[in-house]
Amino acid sequence: MQAFRLLRVFNSEAARGYAGSKVRVGRNSLRFFERDSLVDGLARELANERALPIKELTEAFEFFAVARKYLRRTPVVVDLCSGHGLAGILFAVFERRTTEVVLCDQRKPEHFAEVWRAAVRVAPWIEDKVRFVEGKLAKTRDQLPPGAAVLGVHACGVLTDACIDVAVELGGPFAVMPCCRAHARNPAPQGLREALGEDVAYDVERTYRAEQAGYRVRWREIPAVITPMNRVLIAVLRAATPAAGSPS
Numbered sequence: 001m002q003a004f005r006l007l008r009v010f011n012s013e014a015a016r017g018y019a020g021s022k023v024r025v026g027r028n029s030l031r032f033f034e035r036d037s038l039v040d041g042l043a044r045e046l047a048n049e050r051a052l053p054i055k056e057l058t059e060a061f062e063f064f065a066v067a068r069k070y071l072r073r074t075p076v077v078v079d080l081c082s083g084h085g086l087a088g089i090l091f092a093v094f095e096r097r098t099t100e101v102v103l104c105d106q107r108k109p110e111h112f113a114e115v116w117r118a119a120v121r122v123a124p125w126i127e128d129k130v131r132f133v134e135g136k137l138a139k140t141r142d143q144l145p146p147g148a149a150v151l152g153v154h155a156c157g158v159l160t161d162a163c164i165d166v167a168v169e170l171g172g173p174f175a176v177m178p179c180c181r182a183h184a185r186n187p188a189p190q191g192l193r194e195a196l197g198e199d200v201a202y203d204v205e206r207t208y209r210a211e212q213a214g215y216r217v218r219w220r221e222i223p224a225v226i227t228p229m230n231r232v233l234i235a236v237l238r239a240a241t242p243a244a245g246s247p248s
């Protein structure tokens with residue numbers, strides 16, 4: 001069973017079931033976030049704002065917890081199909097080396113305002129670091145900073161592949177948590193789809209594709225109690241190795 005890395009209170013049997021709840025965070029959630037820490041402080045403010053369902057909060061925090069180690073050396077982070085944008089915002093809040101976060105979605109959701117207010121209250125240093133770009137990914141991808149790290153948290157179906165394509169174009173690392181894989185468009189070979197199942201085969205194919213583009217890909221997970229679509233593909237460009245025979 002995958003442990004919670006940031007919101008460790010949910011590792012207890014008594015609290016665990018609550019982590020995947022679709023109920024909005026609010027006063028009832030405050031008992032889970034009582035520590036004197038930035039993590040709990042932010043969760044409390046999100047609860048005070050009734051900003052989003054508890055599942056969205058735990059998902060973003062635990063996604064950040066698995067991805068941060070691999071992406072934090074890249075100063076610019078773009079969160080594609082960001083919705084409320086909490087995953088990207090967490091990089092601005094917790095990672096000193098993150099200088100800019102770009103949240104991109106076809107539309108800014110209503111509850112972005114609550115998430116943003118809560119985050120700025122506990123981490124005022126993020127105010128000038130984060131911007132929201134509204135528009136379809138196909139139209140906005142040209143405006144994204146080269147070299148940026150790309151996040152794609154439950155960008156539905158083939159949008160996950162679009163997130164990976166953008167990362168390859170920008171030449172930065174990426175972390176994606178695929179969902180709603182479109183099986184009819186699954187590019188994996190039939191044999192793999194039959195043997196491994198559609199979802200795993202799809203992610204295997206994505207892994208090969210990224211490796212061929214020069215990445216080293218790792219598979220990680222957030223706790224399945226939050227969501228069964230919990231696999232995170234994290235890809236970092238392999239360090240350029242000198243070609244054989246080149247002068248040292």
Ligand SMILES: C[S@@+](CC[C@H](N)C(=O)[O-])C[C@H]1O[C@@H](n2cnc3c(N)ncnc32)[C@H](O)[C@@H]1O
Nearest residue numbers: 081082083105106107135136137153154155156
């Ligand atoms: C399942 S939500 C995930 C949102 C967020 N990343 C999260 O973890 O909660 C998918 C998001 O993709 C956005 N989206 C869908 N099609 C898009 C497109 N073509 N370009 C940009 N955003 C798109 C939707 O507006 C929605 O916010």
